[in-house]
Amino acid sequence: SIGERMTPVLLQSKFRETGVITPTEFVAAGDFLVHHCPTWKWAAGDENKLKDYLPKDKQFLITRNVPCYKRCKQMEHKDNLEKIVDDENGDGGWVDTHHYADSTITEVREHAGQMESSGKQTQVTVEGNDDNDDDDDDAADMEEFERKGMINNDPLEASTTAKPSAGASTADEPVGQNTLATRTYDLNITYDKYYQTPRLWLTGYDEHHKPLSVEKMYEDISQDHAKKTVTMEQHPHLPGTGPMPSIHPCRHADVMKKLIQMVAESGKELEVHMYIMIFLKFVQAVIPTIDYDYTRRPCHVNHCD
Amino acid sequence: MTTLKFVPYSSAFDTGFWHELTRRKLEVYRLDSSNQSIFGYYANDANDNMPALFNVDHQCFDENNKISNQQQLYSVNGTLKLVNTIEEFKTFDIDSALKTESSLLWNDFVQGSTLENPQKLNRFYLLIFADLKKYIYHYWFAFPTFLVPTAFNLSSPVKPIGEQFSSDEIGAISKTLEANKLHACCLHREQNSSFAVINLKQAVENLNEKPQSASEYIFIVNDPSTDPVHPGWPVRNLLTLLYYHLRAVEQLNVICWRERFRDDQQYVNHSLYLQLKPESISNIGDAVPPSAGWEKNERQRLGSRQVNLSTSMNPIHLAETAV
Structure with missing residues (x-):
């Protein structure tokens, strides 16, 4: 964007005063994340899109193939778990929907576990689940590209027929072993030069690892945030021109600043290298069913009231 | 079997x-x-x-x-x-x-x-x-x-490494593999309950020279599968490679290495341990099977x-x- 091009690179640290970070601080916080949570890796991206204010091999962070077992609307909405992290300016703020629950993920895993042990899938009723509408067409299309008369000639191949995860239930799909067909996401964290904060991008894939349409990806974004917090834009480091959903960074610095203040009030100091780890925790509210955060919850953020 | x-x-x-x-x-x-x-x-x-x-x-x-x-x-x-x-x-x-x-x-x-x-x-x-x-x-x-080969015969059922090795041994294996970037390698069990990395070529030579020392060698291969009993393709291809090159070895130990990082910790206990009784396929010659x-x-x-x-x-x- 023009705004991004016109904005000079932030050189002086203003983290404590405003919650924004410099590219150097972004790299330090990224290094810290990659070191403590190696599911995240640095990426270089498209060579033609290198940003000179970041090291060549540390342009953005990526984690791949993150499972997303169920849709947001399938999540039980429990009001008593909610906590408004930032409600001062009255337009919603960040609703941390699982502030008091240990983790959504445990719940989802249990759910997945139940389906495994019961052998037969549990039918989960989902309103407006239209995943199966065009199955007949798909089958005809696929048949056209199948080789007739060729059977499985490999006796040492284990059966991998995946069972569908919740919300993707297809009654006639054979139930196999140990593999759960689930949506997955690739998540990227870039440095947003204009807002001077990290920015999270999402690419979703269906149970067969085909790209999800934007509409389907919206099913995995908390309805409180879907229309106002998530925007579609061109990824700054990847090839192509397709718009990709990203969590708009306009509020990130504010939230961060509040967290810094809260921590300061409790007599501690929030270090800048923790920035991305903490960032990942507050964006979880926007994408509550994407199971990406494996870092320990820093206690001073958990009890910041 | x-x-x-x-x-x-x-x-x-x-x-x-x-x-x-x-x-x-x-x-x-x-x-x-x-x-x-x-x-x-x-x-x-x-x-x-x-x-x-x-x-x-x-x-x-x-x-x-x-x-x-x-x-x-x-x-x-x-x-x-x-x-x-x-x-x-x-x-x-x-x-x-x-x-x-x-x-x-x-x-x-x-x-x-x-x-x-x-x-x-x-x-x-x-x-x-x-x-x-x-x-x-x-x-x-x-x-x-x-x-x-048409079969890879297991001497004992596939199990997670925790059922074969003590947590000290797993710690030692993990530490030995820490800097390892190879798709596959071999570990040799040393005297002081530590392990040394040796490359596949050296391991095959050692084993062909001294087949009776097979229990001291553990092959490691990085495994994309998450299945509790079935490893993935790299394991399969490694076994084929070893069955071709090993001559008279009675026992083959393999770890299908799987890692996971949670809460700042590395977890490897879901890695699989395989013990096989290899049958040499070197007699099939150079023709592509x-x-x-x-x-x-x-x-x-x-x-x-x-x-x-x-x-x-x-x-x-x-x-x-x-x-």
């Missing part, structure tokens, strides 16, 4: 791959449908219940741009065949393509270069027809493996797959949805 079975790779394209493929088709390859060298990669840190994913992304066209410097990612070389018409795609001779690709794999096995460079344990073949008018991409992956490996489609039948990117690539659609 039961035979070991294996989980095949499940192909996973990054959307960026298709963007880069489109650019190259229009600007570089044009009508050139000759074989191109590309690479893909697998990881050994997937979540439970995930398929054994094989990833390709926008970087995979550039052979020099290996991702092997990254932890938990293991690169695999392959061949890209980009055909020009849908008819060519539909009637493509998949048998001979697989034969050619698997002979590359086999020659490296028998000549010993895979023992020196275990990155050569895997190869792949990727057939694509790109319908650039409709933004529909037809593709078909083959991950060649051999139908020889029969192979398998074309990926099945979503219906579990032998057929290609397709991806439709019109909503994210078609400029008309993009203009309509633009805010």
Whole structure:
């Protein structure tokens, strides 16, 4: 964007005063994340899109193939778990929907576990689940590209027929072993030069690892945030021109600043290298069913009231 | 005795791959449908219940741009065949393509270069027809493996490493492998309950010289599978390689190495321990044995797959949805 091009690179640290970070601080916080949570890796991206204010091999962070077992609307909405992290300016703020629950993920895993042990899938009723509408067409299309008369000639191949995860239930799909067909996401964290904060991008894939349409990806974004917090834009480091959903960074610095203040009030100091780890925790509210955060919850953020 | 079975790779394209493929088709390859060298990669840190994913992304066209410097990612070389018409795609001779690709794999096995460079344990073949008018991409992956030997007999059932090794031993193994970036290697158990990394070539030589020392050697291979009893393709190919090169060894110990990072900790206890009784296949000679490996489609039948990117690539659609 023009705004991004016109904005000079932030050189002086203003983290404590405003919650924004410099590219150097972004790299330090990224290094810290990659070191403590190696599911995240640095990426270089498209060579033609290198940003000179970041090291060549540390342009953005990526984690791949993150499972997303169920849709947001399938999540039980429990009001008593909610906590408004930032409600001062009255337009919603960040609703941390699982502030008091240990983790959504445990719940989802249990759910997945139940389906495994019961052998037969549990039918989960989902309103407006239209995943199966065009199955007949798909089958005809696929048949056209199948080789007739060729059977499985490999006796040492284990059966991998995946069972569908919740919300993707297809009654006639054979139930196999140990593999759960689930949506997955690739998540990227870039440095947003204009807002001077990290920015999270999402690419979703269906149970067969085909790209999800934007509409389907919206099913995995908390309805409180879907229309106002998530925007579609061109990824700054990847090839192509397709718009990709990203969590708009306009509020990130504010939230961060509040967290810094809260921590300061409790007599501690929030270090800048923790920035991305903490960032990942507050964006979880926007994408509550994407199971990406494996870092320990820093206690001073958990009890910041 | 039961035979070991294996989980095949499940192909996973990054959307960026298709963007880069489109650019190259229009600007570089044009009508050139000759074989191109590309690479893909697998990881050994997937979540439970995930398929054994094989990833390709926008970087995979550039052979020099290996991702092997990254932890938990293991690169695999392959061949890209980009055909020009849908008819060519539909009637493509998949048998001979697989034969050619698997002979590359086999020659490296028998000549010993895979023992020196275990990155050569895997190869792949990727057939694509790109319908650039409709933004529909037809593709078909083959991950060649051999139908020889016909069985890998287990001396004891597959188990997680925690049931075979003490936590001290697992700690020592983990520490030994910490800086290891190889797709596969071997550990030798030392006197002071520590382990030393030796390369596959050295391990095979040692074992052929002193077959009775087999219990001191543990082969390590990074495994993309998350299945509790079935390892993935790299394990299968390593076993074939070892069955070819080992002469009179009665016992083969293998760890299918799987890692996971949670709460600042490395977890490896879901790695699998295999104990096999190898039967040498060196007598089959240099002729390339029969192979398998074309990926099945979503219906579990032998057929290609397709991806439709019109909503994210078609400029008309993009203009309509633009805010």
